[in-house]
Amino acid sequence: MSDPLLRLSDVEVHFEKEQSLWDFYQDPDVVHAVDGVSLDIEENDVLALVGESGCGKTTLGKTAIGLQQPTSGSVEFRGQDIWEAKAGRGDVSFEEIRQSLQIIHQDPGSSLNPNQRLVEILSEPLRHVHPDMDSAERRERIFSLLERVGMSPAADFGDRYPHQLSGGEKQRVALCRALLMNPDVILADEAISALDVSLRVEMMDLMLDLQDVFDTTYVFISHDLSNARYFTEHGDGRIGVMYLGELVELGTAEELIEDPRHPYTNVLRWATPELSLDATEAVDPPMRKIDIPDPVNPPSGCRFHTRCPEAREACKQGTPAREPVDGNGQEVACFREQPEHAYWESAPLED
């Protein structure tokens, strides 16, 4: 079997927190941003990462595209370890890999040069990928892409500066610029979150429409399960649920929403009114505590045990591995999926 497009193996990303002068003689605090994540991402794949603020979505996404070096574990691009390539020990150069792995941010304005017209901004990636292309051909490619993303008349838009665009138009330009690099993966980091609700679906449709043209994979980060659902249902992809740095459940939107196996996935589903679940469902959150534990000192055992309504004493020990559910593509990391686990004999946690 051929290698997946991206393979993350037991990836860990820990950050040392900045210290004040007073803490100088103490060991720095270490933030456990990502821990023990293994995941394959395929060609033309769609993967959405969801979870509450600070759970590690951006860090994991950036690690997957080689913008963040893991503190342990590995990230391979088509079988080539990205950081070995960076150290000059690869068959493919780091620059080539990074060119294949692009990112679009929540705030596209900050990444578009305010002093350049769109046609200049979009010429840069083309010059990079096709150094032999003449300027007339570049303009033709740029204008046809601008038309395709609904920025018409393209010649008029091409002459504009970023400040002359709406938020939605800036995000389209950021998408065009990423696509013109001919990438294998685009990390869309909350790329639709700042848009008006009415424009979000339009942008997601556009991204998926262009996926067929450019043969690219999307890693789509969102704190909103209903957007992740729309994107993965229309893109035939999966959702990964993150909790305190760990990937606790993986599956299609239908699997996760109709049959969430991890109690934390159930919380996300509960917290998303747009999913219009059964009106008879609980109004109280399906959690024992609201507060998120400190990622500097994550709870022992299953990290969700301090909030989980199903938690028992056994959940304080050992990290549950993510395992397949019922032989379909769904995977969950919860002791309750293991009929023989000590969980079933242990006492419930009630505090």
Ligand SMILES: Nc1ncnc2c1ncn2[C@@H]1O[C@H](COP(=O)(O)OP(=O)(O)OP(=O)(O)O)[C@@H](O)[C@H]1O
């Ligand atoms: N460069 C850094 N230095 C120190 N800590 C960091 C750094 N980057 C991220 N963190 C911490 O790592 C944890 C995960 O952050 P991350 O941004 O990946 O989460 P997230 O799920 O994307 O959150 P959000 O939705 O708020 O963007 C957080 O506790 C964050 O404060």
